[in-house]
Amino acid sequence: MSEAGRALACSVGVVHAERIRVWRVDELPLPQAPALREAVAAMGLLGASTLGLTLGHAVLVRHGHLDIRIASHEFRHVHQYEKAGSIACFLPVYVQQLVTHGYANAPLEIDARLHEAASGERGEHLLLRASDPSRSDP
Numbered sequence: 618m619s620e621a622g623r624a625l626a627c628s629v630g631v632v633h634a635e636r637i638r639v640w641r642v643d644e645l646p647l648p649q650a651p652a653l654r655e656a657v658a659a660m661g662l663l664g665a666s667t668l669g670l671t672l673g674h675a676v677l678v679r680h681g682h683l684d685i686r687i688a689s690h691e692f693r694h695v696h697q698y699e700k701a702g703s704i705a706c707f708l709p710v711y712v713q714q715l716v717t718h719g720y721a722n723a724p725l726e727i728d729a730r731l732h733e734a735a736s737g738e739r740g741e742h743l744l745l746r747a748s749d750p751s752r753s754d755p
């Protein structure tokens with residue numbers, strides 16, 4: 618990730634921004650188990666409108682949707698994972714919030730939305746590595 622990407626991650630509280638890897642994907646992965654798949658669908662997670670998914674320091678964003686707003690939102694989830702200590706510690710709390718409050722009102726989602734940067738700016742430059750000769754920043 619570029620300096621700009623790391624700076625954005627740090628600005629929303631990420632401690633180990635250097636560990637973040639952002640992948641642009643055609644489809645967000647669904648759980649293999651049918652029961653989990655149904656639960657995920659029932660909670661409104663990973664539907665057609667879902668653009669990003671964060672698991673620890675791994676951030677997946679659908680092709681064509683990486684912008685500053687999405688990146689800052691998903692990076693805030695990275696911060697939440699770091700605070701929880703692990704994926705295994707974070708996910709049960711997060712899923713319980715979705716079940717109890719629904720996606721829009723889950724405290725961890727509200728927190729992520731409060732840390733979103735203004736939308737509009739494309740986010741590809743966030744991914745350029747510092748050593749990338751095509752980087753556009755001076």
Ligand SMILES: [Zn+2]
Binds near residue numbers: 690694726729
């Ligand atoms: Zn979110």
